[in-house]
Amino acid sequence: MKKILVFALMLSSILSQNIYACTVISYALNGEVYAAANEDDDMGFARIWFNPKTTERYGSVCFGLPDLQAQAAMNEYGLFYDFTAQNIDPAKYHPKNIYNGDLFFEILGKCKTVKEALVFLEKYDYAISSQVLIADALGNSMIINAGTKLTKSGHYQINTNFDISNLKTKNYSCRRYDISDEMLKEAKTINVPFLRDILNRTRQEGKLSTIYSNIYDLKRKIITVYNFHDFEHPYVIDLKKELTKGYRLEKLSNYFPASFAYEQFSMSDRAMYRKEMILDEINAKGLQPTLNHYFDVNKVAVKKDSTINGVLLEIGIQLIKDSYNQHANGGIWEYWFAMPNGFKIENFNDKRLTAATEIFNYLGTEKDLDVKLKNFILELSAYVNLIQGDQQRAKEYYGIAASNTTDSWPISFNRSRKMLALL
Incomplete structure (x- = not known):
């Protein structure tokens, strides 16, 4: 047995971060409230898991890789979050009161709105290197990292791979952000086909690829999922119905037709x-x-x-x-x-x-x-x-x-x- 092989697998599960990974959007217009995201990584095998309501937690659905960290999630009240990778070092902000577990998964189970999440976050310092967009069914959203909390001021908000505090000075370079921004600022209506088009235009291919893409109707609690930038075969989730079926953990690819491109990527x-x-x-x-x-x-x-x-x-x-x-x-x-x-x-x-x-x-x-x-x-x-x-x-x-x-x-x-x- 080669210790290099095994330890590399172990470390990749613990430490992997892709600095150009993921595009996350929130949008509220004319009474419609959506979030959407491309999840980018250098490995496949994404998981989906449904978590029914308990006496201590709200029901939810989570998406992630085999390590089962929730990359993206929505609870039964339409509270959503998703992360993007960053170069931000939380240590330079000297966090003192750090939550002892998975902070945003805890928020998912205890909060219904962005406002409630912010109250929860007042108790703890954000000591995570990534940047999160959190949104709710009321149309509110916020982007948070270790040094910044930026509230959505217009109809939409976009989170990609630069410190969102640089947005004001335009000190950033990200075509995925620019493409999303150009499309969103011209929008007159908001719906699944429109957001699918944005995700299609901002997807990534190659060693770092878009593993799956999600569109969340935060008011209706409906999620439309696409596997490995195949936007012709959606998997539609009615969260309320799915949570009545009990807990389950599955491979996301099981819900989609066979794809040679996905299989070849997974075999890398x-x-x-x-x-x-x-x-x-x-x-x-x-x-x-x-x-x-x-x-x-x-x-x-x-x-x-x-x-x-x-x-x-x-x-x-x-x-x-x-x-x-x-x-x-x-x-x-x-x-x-x-x-x-x-x-x-x-x-x-x-x-x-x-x-x-x-x-x-x-x-x-x-x-x-x-x-x-x-x-x-x-x-x-x-x-x-x-x-x-x-x-x-x-x-x-x-x-x-x-x-x-x-x-x-x-x-x-x-x-x-x-x-x-x-x-």
Whole structure:
């Protein structure tokens, strides 16, 4: 097993940002209120997940990549947000009161309007490197980054990849912003075909591509989705109806016809593509039969597959992310991102956690395993044992993973030390 492959996959899940990624728009005119966005990235496999209302949270739908961070979302009241990547360093604004988890996902669950969101934000410093546009069904919107809050002053607002505070002085360069602005300022009516045209004209292709495009009718809570700049085949979501069906997490591409262009783009990362194909196999043939097949194939193979163990490790991690997303009513696995709320000791059971444990146990027995990778696997094993109630084994594994910083990756080492202090 190559530690470079596995650690690169892990870091890409945690740290990837594309500085020319995404175009986000809000528009209110003649009683109609919309938001629209192109989501741009260098990998496919987008997810959609529906989160029904609970006693603590409003119902919502979220869109994102396999790490299950909500890139874009709308709740049952039509409160919407979406991010663009930036070069803004929050540290230069000296944030002090930082929210312990996913700030905007929390806002999604607790607020109905931009006004309510701003009240919530008064409690916390914005310590996120990206820039967010937040809009509501009343026609209000605001663009926020670590140093700026800019309220919409006319009919529309646009968020791309420059600090929005530079808009006043026109100290920016972004054709996607200019194209959107030119079209929006001339608009007499607002509807899905018009916004689709804007998204089509501002889409990106190449290594960094528009993965999906969304148009949100914030008053009616209807979302029109397009996959990989194919604007001929919309997937229309009636959020109110979908939330009555319960929680679910799915690949967004499942709602669209096959596309050679999308498949070729997705295959550019062979390890990630293979992981996603095995996940599809799990959905088709069942979790345990699929895993047993790959365990057995690699055990008896005359020539070992040099990538399968790395792919299996990523599958184990994905199973935890998926399981935790359902447990957290649509929230991210905060422990993976080393967020303070992620270090709560909690217990729940899920067959996906059991399967992840089996994967980590299998990988941990490999001969000639790099010590850093072994400690990383032990840390993950510790976590899944802990949340399934085996605190003693968790403590043992965390102890090994945290025993020597030179033998552990920093992220894994620091998480292990924090958990040991709590056990």
